[in-house]
Amino acid sequence: MSIQAAIDALGKALGDKVQTGASIRALHGGNESYFDEVLPDAVVFPSSTADVQQVVQICAAQGCPIVPWGTGTSLEGHALAIRGGISLDMTNMxxxxxxxxxxxxxxxxxxxxxxxxxxxxxxxxxxxxxxxxxxxxxxxxxxxxxxxxxxxxxxxxxxxxxxxxxxxxxxxxxxxxxxxxxxxxxxxxxxxxxxxxxxxxxxxxxxxxxxxQPEAAASAICAFPDVDSAVQAVQMTMQMGVPMARIEFLDAECVRAVNQADGRDMPEVPHLFMEFHGTEAGVAEQAETVRGIVDEFGGSAFDWSTVQEVRAKLWHARHNAYYSIKALRPGCRAVTTDVCVPISALAQAVQETAADIAASTLMGPILGHVGDGNFHAALLIEEGNAAELAEAKRLSHLMAERAIRLGGTVTGEHGVGMGKTKYMADEHGEGWQVMGAIKMALDPQGILNPGKVVDVN
Amino acid sequence: MSIQAAIDALGKALGDKVQTGASIRALHGGNESYFDEVLPDAVVFPSSTADVQQVVQICAAQGCPIVPWGTGTSLEGHALAIRGGISLDMTNMxxxxxxxxxxxxxxxxxxxxxxxxxxxxxxxxxxxxxxxxxxxxxxxxxxxxxxxxxxxxxxxxxxxxxxxxxxxxxxxxxxxxxxxxxxxxxxxxxxxxxxxxxxxxxxxxxxxxxxxQPEAAASAICAFPDVDSAVQAVQMTMQMGVPMARIEFLDAECVRAVNQADGRDMPEVPHLFMEFHGTEAGVAEQAETVRGIVDEFGGSAFDWSTVQEVRAKLWHARHNAYYSIKALRPGCRAVTTDVCVPISALAQAVQETAADIAASTLMGPILGHVGDGNFHAALLIEEGNAAELAEAKRLSHLMAERAIRLGGTVTGEHGVGMGKTKYMADEHGEGWQVMGAIKMALDPQGILNPGKVVDVN
CATH class of the missing domain: 3.30.465.10 (Uridine Diphospho-n-acetylenolpyruvylglucosamine Reductase; domain 3)
Known part of the structure; x- marks a missing residue:
């Protein structure tokens, strides 16, 4: 039983769907975050469920780890084959x-x-x-x-x-x-x-x-004097039941990054980016309600548009914020944190995080899906700088501990992967052992993405 | 190791929270559906999580089944202690x-x-x-x-x-x-x-x-010439994205039951009962959209109201429909079926069900939460009449098989309980064995509600 025997058998069964070249393995050994490169022993490209089934049967017989691979955009190192074995690239399915x-x-x-x-x-x-x-x-x-x-x-x-x-x-x-x-x-x-x-x-x-597709859609941008007023406006919007399609927070530094990358001239203060979906009348009514809330919390420059191109540019800017932030420090890596808290604790969580970052040596713009209580800091570190990586991990650790303390979770949407396993016991208590029991029941040999989520294999 | 030993130990630990009188056991041995009475050996009334924990520890040591009990309104016999043991009544929690x-x-x-x-x-x-x-x-x-x-x-x-x-x-x-x-x-x-x-x-x-609580709420009733037009109106409403708060179907016989029980005079044809939640303007707009759809599909008597009392009476009538239907045949039992299908298959599923019932000897009004594709037939059988029970089971079986064939599920909301275990392999294939593996991982001794959902104990 060995990984090499599995790869040999896979090659016999699946031909050139099995690749072992260094460059293709390297393409499946990197990640978008700060984790070290880990090359899989081979990359397999199944083209059907039957192929996947065959791969699993061969790997099960040889005890060879299988790590599924989608587009490689994970931020927590999920797709790294840390125990060796094969990367199962789903591109052809x-x-x-x-x-x-x-x-x-x-x-x-x-x-x-x-x-x-x-x-x-x-x-x-x-x-x-x-x-x-x-x-x-x-x-x-x-x-x-x-x-x-x-x-x-x-x-x-x-x-x-x-x-x-x-x-x-x-x-x-x-x-x-x-x-x-x-x-x-x-x-x-x-x-x-x-x-x-x-x-x-x-x-x-x-x-x-x-x-x-909604009959009508509109977007709005709005500036706030401080983090707290922006977050309070979000909280009130949610409580009033406005069916927001998107409500995104960007802190001042994040706005600066977007301005630089996209040639915008937003005031460099906290912002909300919003989107409304509904009927024509419904969208107008939602926007009117939110405009009132924004006014109440000192927001200004409520910039509203129903023009498709304007909306598309806005969300393009938001989607690219991660890359815009990285451009603040050329050649850096980003340690992207990801916590989610009850919305009543959001202002506190964001402010304390901002204070921790301000007191550190690192740059770390904050942005997030605040309608859900979910936010990220993108901590920028120099490639290969161990001291900065340690500092980023310290800041991320403070965020995770705070999220649990406030009744939230250490990951709102990025997942556990390699970065968050250490918090699972804290967040779930004995529940983590229950997860382990389920893993043992379904994959007793531990061949499926070993070393992730649970600690049983 | 025995149930009696468990009950003795529970009595010592929990005193009069443990009851073994015949009448109290009988109260926890019945059900709202057609299943035979099954008395538990004792009823335990915990008042805290610590009590529940102690109950489980004692029962685990003695291999004694534990069957949780809420209000006894289950329609599939979930709370019946079919392997003996204790009924765990949560009334005091x-x-x-x-x-x-x-x-x-x-x-x-x-x-x-x-x-x-x-x-x-x-x-x-x-x-x-x-x-x-x-x-x-x-x-x-x-x-x-x-x-x-x-x-x-x-x-x-x-x-x-x-x-x-x-x-x-x-x-x-x-x-x-x-x-x-x-x-x-x-x-x-x-x-x-x-x-x-x-x-x-x-x-x-x-x-x-x-x-x-929504700023505004309104209800509407609407009559249709036939089942198909009512269902098509629902399908169109969902596709247009109208955020219906409720959209309920009642067939002609069901309307007759409601008329009789509630002293109403609705035309005895298929109906939709609807509710709208939103802002004042939003609710009006939704109702206008639905009125247009209803017209298109030949609906009539669109009876709309924002008056709280009218709404309350309407939903009271709908909630009581089960009892109103049972009143169609005094002293009967109801075998309540429960399937859910993709909405494109809903008209076919309802019509074929209605045809099966019409060709049978039983009365069986049809009603359902049609916005989800979920509907029920309440098959009325004489208490103790084995032939009628067999006929009801035959009709229920046809519905379950049809639901699976149409890409749906044998239970939209009532659960598996005692009545649907036999369809689990058909609906889930090997997935049912996976459920069994999870059960074995978490309750290897099989003390928690044994005989339900899975077949491993």
């Missing part, structure tokens, strides 16, 4: 299998990206709303329970996946869920797989809930 | 522990009913939206993944529980989830427990998401 317009759902393969899906859907009047910013694969988004800017209105992957096809660690293929909108038929295996980061099974197909 | 108005969430004990919770919440401007009709306990609603009339807008228990406190089969207490609105921190144990029907753990506290 990227088809949209079926759209059911009447039921507002579709079936896609896991390698399909959210942008590709939405391009395919354009003519149907439907769209898939979950939007983590990066053009991630839908399989990866499900595996990490991703969300992003629109979760405040449409939910996360948790709420938008109706069912899955999954290859288990022993090679069995199961279908979870159904195309019904709800069910009480037994344990919710769909939700168990979502967020399991490839440790319980390999997603080979997803049935997704779709939304109708 | 019914407190609302905490309301966090700023975060729009609350913590409640599992015996708290949804009506009691909403009464307590009235002054806060918030409400808990999930409404299965019966005044069920929130613990029971979570355990069966209940939903009801409002799920089309607000979701089921799945979407409205943020976290749980659960006592496991070995007596450990875990807290799942957090008060954050979203999280990517590991396996979703909250969702795993919701719908597990007391087989994986005993819920001792729930953290619930609350909603702001």
């Amino acid at each position: 990227a088809a949209m299998v079926q759209v059911n317009a009447a039921d507002m759902d579709c079936r896609v393969q896991p390698g399909c990206t959210r942008e590709a899906l939405n391009t395919e859907l354009r003519a149907t009047g439907l769209f898939f709303p979950v939007d983590p910013g990066a053009n991630a694969s839908l399989g990866g988004m499900a595996a990490t329970r991703a969300s992003g800017t629109t979760a405040v209105r449409y939910g996360t992957m948790r709420e938008n996946v109706l069912g899955l096809e999954v290859v288990l660690a022993d090679g069995r293929v199961i279908r979870t869920g159904s195309r019904a909108r709800k069910s009480s038929a037994g344990y919710d295996l769909t939700k168990l797989m979502i967020g399991s980061e490839g440790t319980l099974g390999i997603i080979t197909e997803l049935t997704l809930k779709l939304q109708g | 019914a407190a609302m522990v905490q309301v966090n108005a700023a975060d729009m969430d609350c913590r409640v004990q599992p015996g708290c009913t949804r009506e009691a919770l909403n009464t307590e919440l009235r002054a806060t401007g918030l409400f808990f939206p999930v409404d299965p009709g019966a005044n069920a306990s929130l613990g029971g609603m979570a355990a069966t993944r209940a939903s009801g009339t409002t799920a089309v807008r607000y979701g089921t228990m799945r979407e409205n529980v943020l976290g749980l406190e659960v006592v496991l089969a070995d007596g450990r207490v875990i807290r799942t989830g957090s008060r954050a609105r979203k999280s990517s921190a590991g396996y979703d144990l909250t969702k795993l427990m919701i719908g597990s029907e007391g087989t994986l753990g005993i819920i001792t506290e729930l953290t619930l998401k609350l909603q702001g």
Whole structure:
């Protein structure tokens, strides 16, 4: 039993779908965050569920780790093969299998990206709303329970996946869920797989809930004198039940980054970026309500637009904020933190985080999906500078501890991966052992993305 | 190791919280559906999580089954102690522990009913939206993944529980989830427990998401020439993205039952009962859109009201429909079916069901939460009439098979209990074995509600 024997057997079975060249392995050994490069022993490109099943059977027989790979946009090192083995690249399983317009759902393969899906859907009047910013694969988004800017209105992957096809660690293929909108038929295996980061099974197909494209959409930008007033405006907006499509916070430093990268001239103070979806009248009414709230909390420059191009440019700027922030310090790496707290604790959490960063040697703009209580600091460190990395980890640690103390979570949307395992016991207590028991029940050999999420293998 | 030894030990530990009188056991041995009475060996009334923990420890040591009991309104015999053991009645754990108005969430004990919770919440401007009709306990609603009339807008228990406190089969207490609105921190144990029907753990506290009471609400009733036109109107309404708060179908026979029970004079044809929530202008706009759709599909008598009393009476009539239907045949029992299909298959599913019932000897009005594709037939059988029970089971079986064939589920909201276990393999394939593996991992001795959901014990 060995990894090499697995790779030999895979090569015999799957031919040139199995690659062992250094450059292709290197492409599957990096990450968008601060983790060290870890090369897998081989990269396999399945083109069907049957291929995946065969890969799992061969790897199970040889005890070879399997680490699924989508687009490599994970920020917590999920897709790194830290125990060796194979990277299972889903790029060639990227088809949209079926759209059911009447039921507002579709079936896609896991390698399909959210942008590709939405391009395919354009003519149907439907769209898939979950939007983590990066053009991630839908399989990866499900595996990490991703969300992003629109979760405040449409939910996360948790709420938008109706069912899955999954290859288990022993090679069995199961279908979870159904195309019904709800069910009480037994344990919710769909939700168990979502967020399991490839440790319980390999997603080979997803049935997704779709939304109708809104009749009207509008965006707004608004400046605030300080963090607290911006956050309070968000809190009031949510409490009043305004069905915001997006409500994003950017701190002063983040606005500076966006100004520089995008040639904008926003005042360099905290901002909210907002989007409204609904009927024409509904959107106008929502915007009027929010304008009133913004006024009450000292907001200014409420810049509102229904023009598609203006909206697109705004969200392009927001989506690129991560890269704009990195451009503040050329050649740097970003340690991107990710906590989520009850909204009543959000102002405190953001302010204390900002104070910690201000007292440190690092730059760390803060931005977030504040309607959900979720925010990030992008801590910029020099490549290879161990002292700065240690400082970033110290700041991230303070955020994580604070989130738990305030009744929140150490990761709102990026997942556990390599960076957050150490907080699982603190956040979940004995519940983490229960997760381990489930892992042992479904993958006793520990071949599926070993070393992630749980500590049993 | 015996049930009697467990009851003796429980009596010593918990005194008069343990009851073995025949009448109290009988109260915990019946059900609202057609299943035979099964008396538990004892009934235990814990008053704290510590009590529940002690009960589980004692029962685990003696291999004694534990079957949680809420209000006894289950329609699938979930709470029947079919392997003997104790009924764990949560009536004395019914407190609302905490309301966090700023975060729009609350913590409640599992015996708290949804009506009691909403009464307590009235002054806060918030409400808990999930409404299965019966005044069920929130613990029971979570355990069966209940939903009801409002799920089309607000979701089921799945979407409205943020976290749980659960006592496991070995007596450990875990807290799942957090008060954050979203999280990517590991396996979703909250969702795993919701719908597990007391087989994986005993819920001792729930953290619930609350909603702001809508600024405006309105109801409407509308008559249709036939089932198909009513269902098509629903389908169009959902596709146009109208955020219906409720959209309920009643067939002609169901309308007759409601007329008789409530002294109404609705035309005895298929009807939709609807509710709209939003701003004043939003509600008016929604109603206008739906009125247009209804016209298009031949609906008539669009009877619209914003008067609270009219709305209350309407939903009272709908909630009581189950009892109104039973009154069609005095002294009968109802076999209540419960399937959910993709909305494109709803008209076919309802029509074929109606045809099957029409060709049978039984009365069986059809009603349902059609915005979700979920509907019920209440098949009326004479108490003790084996031939009629067999006929009802035959009709129910046809519905379940059809639901699976159409891509749906054998239970939209009532759960598996005793009635639906036989369909689990058909609906889930190998997935049902995965559920069994999870059960074995968390309750290897099989003391938690044995004989339900899975087949491993």
